[in-house]
Amino acid sequence: AQSVTQPDIHITVSEGASLELRCNYSYGATPYLFWYVQSPGQGLQLLLKYFSGDTLVQGIKGFEAEFKRSQSSFNLRKPSVHWSDAAEYFCAVVGGGNKLTFGTGTQLKVEL
């Protein structure tokens, strides 16, 4: 069965600093991978997705992620973090029936 691991439960960065959130997946075939963001009181919002092709994918809000098959990773990055980026971030992989399997999430805190 597919699974994702997010090794960092909490991350704190200063506003303007760069960000990298880690995600490792386990899946037998070529995975379809996603990053979602969940802000307090709001629904999960898709940041970006990887299906195939270019391994560096661009998303909304200035986020990007790189798929590395050799490392089974799909890390999320942002060159300069804004205070409004503080939220919880979930990596997910899709399996049969379009079901998403989520990681446990990384809580991002941004220091001003």
Added chain:
Amino acid sequence: DTGVSQDPRHKITKRGQNVTFRCDPISEHNRLYWYRQTLGQGPEFLTYFQNEAQLEKSRLLSDRFSAERPKGSFSTLEIQRTEQGDSAMYLCASSPATAAYTGELFFGEGSRLTVL
């Protein structure tokens, strides 16, 4: 249509009571999903529908849980004889089911259940 809507947003109940949550998906989406999210965890799949057919149920969905989508539009999730362990956020999501489509789900804001 502005997105997936869920009702109620919050529900506090006593142990042993029944509760029902409603989800209205994006109108043109024929797939509807229910997830459960507990504190410190990612959302966990419960069940999904394609139109009115319930195609899969997770083992997390005990006999006390039942979900319906009678006309292929809105869905309800009922929990009977609630237990404190049922306290969680219940998320609904929808997506289209076009042939080659495997992609994003559109989530509602969730229904938070607290069982006292």
